[in-house]
Amino acid sequence: MKIIEFCDTTLRDGEQAPGNTMKPKDKLLIAKKLENIGVNVIEAGFPASSKEDFEAIKLISSHLKKATVCSFARCVEKDIDIANESTKGAKNRMLMIFYAISDIHLKNKYNTNRKDAMEKIKNSIRYSKQYFKRIKFGLEDATRADPKYLHQVINLLLNEGVDTIALGDTTGWITPLETFKLVKNVVYQVNGKVKISIHCHNDLGMATANTLSAIMAGVDEVDTTVNGIGERAGNTPFEEIVVSLVVRKDIFKRKINIKLNALMPLSELVYKIINRTPSHEKPIVGVNAFRHESGVHIDGIKKDPSTYEIFNPKKNWTQARIFIWKTFKQEMTC
Ligand code: MN
Secondary structure, three states, rough: EEEOEEEEHHHHOOOOOOOOOOOOHHHHHHHHHHHHHHEEEEEEEEOOOHHHHHHHHHHHHHHHHEEEEEEEOOOOOHHHHHHHHHOOOOOOOEEEEEEOOOHHHHHHHHHOOOOHHHHHHHHHHHHHHEEEEEEHHEEHHHHHOOHHHHHHHHHHHHHHHOOEEEEEEEEOOHHHHEEEEEHHHHHHHOOOOOEEEEEOOOOOOOOOHHHHHHHOOOOOOOOHHHHHHHOOOOOOHHHHHHHHHHHHHHHOOOOOOOOOOHHHHHHHHHHHHHHOOOOOOOOOOOOOOOOOOOOOHHHHHHHHHHOOOOOHHEEEEEHHHHHHHHOOOOOOOO
8 A cells, every 4th residue: 555755844934934943942843743653754944044943954854863854945055055064964865956847937037938948947956965974855836837838847857857846836726636636647658756745725625625636646745834824815734634544445545654642742742832722623633623512423422422523532643632622621411
């Protein structure tokens, strides 16, 4: 059964949303928990963006033993130099470098054209290779790019020898069926030569559905954030993908190496650090995810929880109820 790997970007994409700033020591606490739970790659920050981010990545690099530390950079030589400096102490490291490929971004953001963009991408990868053995190339706004141009850029990335290609649904634009078709085409094109990763945003509430659709279409890795924190309406929530792959293994048929009983403490830690609590209805970790009030529901739950709960948090998610008790001091009704 194919394994799905996780690239967690809580400390980069999650942190860059308003109100989510984290101190280096807090980032380290989260990074250690992410490593412990089984996340493969930890995107630890954007070191060229601030001194604090640089310090955080340096700190995380010196502490992690198993997980790969990934440093974020634009296609700018100075960014790549700083990413190299920040991760020098890491046991396992890689570079995440990105460029937008939709015409909207090429014109509005870079004031460039498709041909010059390809040149920039090529030169940046070649420059990065003096430092990094492993490179993940993020195609920003890939889902709004011309599919023919996406095809060309992917061929360039294959020729330049990157390790992973991330398809960015940067604006939360795509739908699950479109995701499936797009990923299928890309997986066919790369033919196993590189890993394919999907990076979704939740502007239309479809990040989880799109990510799961991409998994069904054959991606190797998914970008997620704990509790779905991230720009605007957020990123794909880590816990939703993990639990979906477990509960509906019959459909997704994928293996994951994630410790389920560590999900709630991780969720709780991230909320604590950014000083927030989940919405009551938040899947998996919301206070109402396993609470019931209606008499009909409570009657069903008492007879057999599976009447209204599709998985049992007591079995694998032991911490779920403890978390709710601790936070809200309310007795569970089941
Ligand atoms: Mn993003």
